[in-house]
Amino acid sequence: MKAALGVIAIALGTSASVLGVMTLAVGLARHDPKLLLAGRKYVFALLGAAVLAVAIMEWALIGHDFSLKYVAENNARGTPLLFTITGLWAALEGSILLWTLALAVYLAATAHRFRHRATDPIVAWATLIGLLVALFFFALMLGPANPFRVMSSIPFDGRGPNPLLQNHPLMAFHPPMLYLGYVGFTIPFSFAMAALITGRFGEGWLADTRRATIIAWGFLTIGIILGGWWSYEVLGWGGFWAWDPVENASLLPWLTGTAFIHSVMVQERRGMLRVWNLSLVIATFCLTILGTFLTRSGVLNSVHSFSTSDIGPWLLTFLAVVAGSGIALIAWRADKLHAPGRIDSPVSREAAFLGNNLLFAGLAFVVLLGTVYPLLAEALNGQQLSVGEPYFDAMTTPLGLALLFLMAAAPALPWRAASGDLLRRRLAIPAWIGAGSMVIAVMLDTRGLVPVLAFGFAAFALANIARSIYVGVRARRRANGEGWLRAGGRTVGSNPRLYGGLIVHTGVVLIAIALASFGTFGSRREVRLERGQSATVSGYTVTFLGTSLDRSAQKTTKSARLRLAQGGDVLGVYAPSISTFPNSTQGIGTPSVRTGIREDVYLTLVSSLSESKQVTVVVAVNPMVLWLWIGGGVMAIGTVVALIPVRRRDRATSDPAPAPAQPIELASEEVPA
Amino acid sequence: MAAVLCVGAIGALLLLGLRGNIVYFRTVSEAVKTRTTEGTHRFRLAGAVVPGSISQTSGGVRFELTDGKKTVTVDHAGDPPDLFKARAPVVCEGRWGSGLTFVSDRILIKHGSEYTPPKVKIRPSASGA
Known part of the structure; x- marks a missing residue:
């Protein structure tokens, strides 16, 4: 029965998207506002259908209804409630279902936001394109990725989710965040296409989609960071990023999306880079589809290939249609797209943004090439x-460093052209702080040029951010006679986009410092220990106390108890383990991590002989890893700040016209201090 | 002109970077066939562990790896992962040592993308996991 209901919900969603597309298309062709108003209502029908389908799937999962193939394959009676619920995104079909729900939410939120402009052709076209994308995913679920397939015979118990996916609560958050990020880029994509179709590719569509873009970008950022965290806490190989194809698939749209968030400001301010912005948005959307293809079609070897299926050709066809129509539209509008302005000086904000974009595009290209090269070669x-990883490391490090430098310097550059005097006033002190940090880093025995530069640029960036905020707050204090705290809050509130951006940059700096430290100061040793034996790694003494075995219906866990001590102080007993699950012969190692502000001690059980007298463990001392996650949190906070609506005095009118782009410059700085 | 040179230089740099870091994936038979031309390049060797061939060494393990047609000896530095056992399909990363001995420093256990691993049969040709 649930299967039938589920299929009905999906069929409803499919018909809602078809009817919506048709109504809007006819309405646009006939310039009939009534049809346009009717067409947008289908978005809400779509949302209803998606909610219904997800609810039915969750109902089946929680009720352990093994008559559904998806439930039988991704749930078992012994699966804890949390992982029963997260079973929705444990495999392909459910993930597509979640994807559709996220898309429906985005579409409905957008339709609601533009409720007073529903008859505006650009909004109608964008809705139509969004519905087309939704139609594709609903069709996938009617066809090759049907989540409501039934079992021919109902098993007594299901297989349960992939062991890797039921090992850590982070699993509940990482995939939905990633999907919310991926899916969110549909909104700027559909507005970009609508702008091309209607010929209104001025700055309007940028203002319309600014919030959606930032929300999508924020979710994608959180999703990527959580993925790294999950990898670090669960996979037990000691790192958080392996340039695995699936990791790269999430990074690629992030790179182009980040480029877009920056280049938008150039177009808003100077009207330049129109073709580039349109291309970036279309590319970002294409990369999310490519990412899904790489993740879900099993064409690449990956630790993440949890499910393979035959949706590959569908996704590739969709990708070809999206990319093809995007390129065709840009080519069609090419003569009208040329920019009214030019870059006046290489030392200006817009030039810095251009450099930023070239670097991000270069990074995306390098990562894309390395990711798909195996496919091409085959x-x-x-x-x-x-x-190999060295390719990615060698290629991305210089680009990353250059970006870090730009990120440090660019926010201090003025638009159009900078005078030497202004540069000196703004950049001299931060530059000295950066140079000083490099000297200190060298004195503290930092090996290698890359980490020294990274530390120096990071300090330069932090100093610049601090200076920007200080100057802004001080000016406000002087003008209004407010206290530091109040002036600080008001300053941020007066230009949340600027200060949110600076907070995000702070998070990036923390991550850069953590990455450079991790790569430079880390140490790692594999040791074989008899019971009672100790080994010392980087000042930490690890003593093997014994093993323990914990059997439950759900899994069998073999763990090694290890006493960790530093210079005579016992820090505690840690127990890295290997779990085996009844329905799988694959063992899942769970590392045991002593998290610290300065460094983590990361213990992994490699193997233990059956008589438990001897174990092999990897002891790794990983500096600054905690700061990766803190940096991610700071980036998330910055994103939220950037989304705060600006308080305006004249808010009595419910004028639906798009808010003009906020200035992204420190106005107060133009006055010599 | 300058732009063309720039693009060319970047392309060459990328290709060099790629070339130096490509790790080929070979079955035992393929690896034996290209033994003489391979030199000391790193590559990944896929096969199944021959039952009864595993022995501990001072620095790790030694075992034989087969794809049903050819067999080579693998000298692995470090302890193998927990699931390493006879008949397990594994991928070893490393380079040729002397003769038909493969010196490995990394063992990846192949497992199916569906987590119920395939019944381990010693397959004539291994495809990507």
Whole structure:
């Protein structure tokens, strides 16, 4: 019965998208506002259908209804409630279902936001394109990715989710965040396409989609960071990023999306980079589809290939249609797209943004090439190969450093052109702080040019951010005679976009420092220990006390008890483990981590002989890893700040016209201090 | 002209970077076939562990790896992962040592993308997991 209800819900969603697309198309062709108003209502029908389908799936999961194939494969009677609920995104079909729900929420929120402009052609076209995207995903669920397939015979118990996916609560958050990020880029994409179709590719569509873009970007950022955290806490190989194809798939749209968030400001301010912005948005959306293809079609070897299926050709076709129509539209409008302005000086805000964009695009290209090269090579000469991590490290490090430098300097540059005097006033002290940090880093025995530069640029960036905020708050204090705290809050509130951005930058700096420290000061050793034996790694002494075995219906966990001590102080007993699940012979290692502000001690059980007298453990001392997650949190806070609506005095009118782009410059700085 | 040079230089740099870091994936038979031309390049060797061939060494383990047609000896530095056992399908990363001995420093246990691993049969040709 649930299967039938589920399929009905999906069929409802499909018909809502078809009817919505048709109504809007006819309405646009006939310039009939009534049809346009009717067409947008289908978005809410779509949302209802998606909510219904997800609710039915959750109902089946929580009720352990193994008559559904998806439930039987991703749930078991012994699965804890949390992982029963998260079973919705444990495999392909459910993930597509969640994807559709997220898309429906975005579409409905957008339709609600533009409720007073429903007859505006750009909004109608954007809704139509959003519905087309939704139609594709609903069609996937009617066809090759049907989550409501039934079992021919109902098993007594299901297989349960993939062991890797029921090992850590982070699993509940990482995939939905990633999907919310991926899916959110549909909104700027559909507005970009609508702008091209209607010929209104001025700055209006940018203002319309600014919030959606930032929300999507924020979710994607959180999703990527949580993925790294999950990898670190669960996979037990000691790191958080392995340039795995699926990780790269999430990074690619983030890179182009980040480029877009920056280049938008150039267009808003100077009207330049129109083609570039449109291309970036379309590319970002394409990369989310490519990411889904890489993740879900099983074409690439990956630790994340949890499910393979035959939706590959569908996604590739969709990708080709999206990319093809995007390029065709840009080519069609090419003659009208040329920019009214030019970049006046290489030392200006817009030039810095251009550099930022070239670097982000370069990064995206390098990562994309390394990710799909194995596919190309296999298609061209049938050879199976993989691209090693050193390629990615070697190629991305210089680009990343250059970006860090730009991020440090660019917010201090004025638009159009900078005078030497202004640069000196703004940048001299931060530059000295950056240079001083490099000297200190070298004195503290930092090996290698890369980390020294990274620390120096990071300090330069932090100093610049602090200076910007200080100057803004001080000016406000002087003008209004407010206290520091009040002036601080008001300053941020007066230009949340600028200060939110600076907070995000602070998070990036923390992450850069953590990455450079991790790569430079970390140490790692594999040791074989008899019971009672100790080994010392970087000042930490690890003593093997014994093993313990914990059997439950759900899993069997073998753990090694290890006493961790530093210079005579016992820090505690840690127990890295390996779990085996009844329905799988794959063992899942769970590392045990002593998290610290300065460094983590990361213990992994590699193997233990059955008589439990000897274990092999990896002891890794990972500096600054905590700051990766803190940096991610700071980025999330900054994103939220950037979304705060600006308080305006004349808010009595419910004028639905788009808010003009906020200035992204420190106005107060133009006055010599 | 300058732009063309720039693009060319970047392309060359990328290709060099790629070339140096490509790790080929070979079955035991393929690896034996290209033994003489391979030199000391790193590659990944896929096969199944021959039952009864595993022995502990001072620095790790030694075992034989087969794809049903050819068999080579693998000298692995470090302890193998927990699921390493006879008949397990594994991928070893490393380079050729002397003769048909493969010196490995990394063992990846292949498992199916569905988490119920495939019944381990010693397959004539291994495809990507």
